[in-house]
Amino acid sequence: MVGLRTTPADMPAKARDVGRARPWLRSAEARHQAWGYLFLAPMFLLLVVFKFVPMLQAFYLSLTSYDLLSPPRFVGLRNYATLLQDPLFHQSVGVTAYYVFGTCVLIWFVSLGMALIFNAPLPAKNVLRTIYFIPAIVPVVVYAIIWLFLFHPYGLLNVALHAIGLPAVQWLSDTRAVLPGFILSSLWRFAPYFMIIYLAGLQSIPLEYYEAAAIDGAAGAQAFRCVTLPLLRPTILLVVVVSIILMSKVFTNVLIITGGGPAGATRVLSLFIYQTGFQYFKMGLASAASIFLLFGTMTFTLLQLRLFRDDPRG
Amino acid sequence: MARRFGLLYWLGVLLVAAWGLVQLVPILWMISTSLKPLNQIFALPIQWIPRPPQWSNYPQAWNEFPFARYFVNSFIVSASVTVLNVFLAGLAGYSLSKYRYFGQRALFIAILSTLMLPIEVLMVPTFLIAKTFGWLNTYQGLVIPAVADAFGVFLMRQFMLGLPDSLVEAARIDGAGELGTYFRIVVPLIWPAVLTLAIFTWRETWDAFVWPFIIISEDSLRTVPIGLQRFQEQYVTTYNSVMAISTIAMIPLVLLFFFFQRAFIRGIALSGLKE
Numbered sequence: 001m002v003g004l005r006t007t008p009a010d011m012p013a014k015a016r017d018v019g020r021a022r023p024w025l026r027s028a029e030a031r032h033q034a035w036g037y038l039f040l041a042p043m044f045l046l047l048v049v050f051k052f053v054p055m056l057q058a059f060y061l062s063l064t065s066y067d068l069l070s071p072p073r074f075v076g077l078r079n080y081a082t083l084l085q086d087p088l089f090h091q092s093v094g095v096t097a098y099y100v101f102g103t104c105v106l107i108w109f110v111s112l113g114m115a116l117i118f119n120a121p122l123p124a125k126n127v128l129r130t131i132y133f134i135p136a137i138v139p140v141v142v143y144a145i146i147w148l149f150l151f152h153p154y155g156l157l158n159v160a161l162h163a164i165g166l167p168a169v170q171w172l173s174d175t176r177a178v179l180p181g182f183i184l185s186s187l188w189r190f191a192p193y194f195m196i197i198y199l200a201g202l203q204s205i206p207l208e209y210y211e212a213a214a215i216d217g218a219a220g221a222q223a224f225r226c227v228t229l230p231l232l233r234p235t236i237l238l239v240v241v242v243s244i245i246l247m248s249k250v251f252t253n254v255l256i257i258t259g260g261g262p263a264g265a266t267r268v269l270s271l272f273i274y275q276t277g278f279q280y281f282k283m284g285l286a287s288a289a290s291i292f293l294l295f296g297t298m299t300f301t302l303l304q305l306r307l308f309r310d311d312p313r314g
Numbered sequence: 315m316a317r318r319f320g321l322l323y324w325l326g327v328l329l330v331a332a333w334g335l336v337q338l339v340p341i342l343w344m345i346s347t348s349l350k351p352l353n354q355i356f357a358l359p360i361q362w363i364p365r366p367p368q369w370s371n372y373p374q375a376w377n378e379f380p381f382a383r384y385f386v387n388s389f390i391v392s393a394s395v396t397v398l399n400v401f402l403a404g405l406a407g408y409s410l411s412k413y414r415y416f417g418q419r420a421l422f423i424a425i426l427s428t429l430m431l432p433i434e435v436l437m438v439p440t441f442l443i444a445k446t447f448g449w450l451n452t453y454q455g456l457v458i459p460a461v462a463d464a465f466g467v468f469l470m471r472q473f474m475l476g477l478p479d480s481l482v483e484a485a486r487i488d489g490a491g492e493l494g495t496y497f498r499i500v501v502p503l504i505w506p507a508v509l510t511l512a513i514f515t516w517r518e519t520w521d522a523f524v525w526p527f528i529i530i531s532e533d534s535l536r537t538v539p540i541g542l543q544r545f546q547e548q549y550v551t552t553y554n555s556v557m558a559i560s561t562i563a564m565i566p567l568v569l570l571f572f573f574f575q576r577a578f579i580r581g582i583a584l585s586g587l588k589e
Contacts, residue, residue: 036413043406050462051428054439154356200583249434
């Protein structure tokens, strides 16, 4: 066995144990293993009860009809069939995809730009970086309330549009404007967060690489393309995957700002699950929708875990 | 890394600073609104510093709902979750990095895979389990499911892998005992990681919305985010009160950020796996 921890100091104890009752537990190696299991057990049990069991239960419930009052009734795949024919579910999947990718594509570029700025020599860099970071530390409910207020017909966004001569937008009641508004709000909140992840990646690139590039006559844009981008690749992939997972579970801001409206234009999947389960008490149908969302999240997380394994630091 | 301190450079710096301030405008507007009388909230041109500031908005909003209670609840829940999660995740990380046993790798992968299961996905079954335990509207219902989070296990394991095995073995040979070795040798050496995880967990718990929203319906058990959401729902158009309460709710996290900025930032830089 690899990593056998038999040390000289343990030897006498081991020898003494031979022939005693329960010799297995008395050997140093067995004790070592027992402690290992013991230290892992509490957290592992918690994860079993609150992660693995719920996941299995979601699968089971998705095959039943359950309203919390009478016991679950097995209905086979009917919930999935219902979802596939439900125009509201189709809309919800579409809204989620629009919101997730609309926000993420912007985040990838904006947060990289911000990180590049803060990786360059700047006066009062720490103060500036703190200012840039503040939108990300606002509590989530406060963030939602601020943006609800900004989206008001007489709110700051329309004041700003008016100031540059553009017509006012009905951010909360126009079905075409509401998601772009949400995307803007998510960019405001999450770009600083990913800026930090990018900065960590940028700062791990050794300066010698840039010096070598400079000797070869590469500076500015060329150094960025030939040195920064290739070496930042793991970080970029990480940001891509993490941002998609993060955005695909948004809930709080949508619940507070629009509650899914107007006409379902912002009903993302997590809100669909919540409303189906806790407002219409269709726990089975909600679980089937959860399985869909889980499948999406899983695909991207597996991708992310793979990336982590390829990352020499991970 | 060319250092160019010409006019263009300073123009760029000015632009960066200006954009930073633009990003703060929504927050400044919130604070400004919290000090206005109701009839001036949408008055144009915008009065950034209301004259005179209506400080009474704050006590008025604060006394409308039992916010002191919400803050106490948030404090109890955040402190409990942080202590339990850091303690249990630390032990699990120690077990996964400094012990060798059968099934270790499989257990680690199983633990990591739970990061794929956020509460937004599992809200229905997790609610049903809490209900089975009789944990709806209880502190343990708020705390225990939140402790079940594998990010800390991953973080602690990573840091402990960096500690030389010989150090741990030496302590064991000296008869420090398994728990003694952990608390007296390992924990002091990875203290920055412990602090990072504690700050990260505290922030996540303090700001948690979905889970408390689902299992708490009793007012006396609401946490700050839920209380704030209820307040906003009830006083939708009383913007100055809503903004006053929002400003108060923002203070703890802002203070946490300024006091522990380094640990805070490190937690985010390392949180790739988490979200």
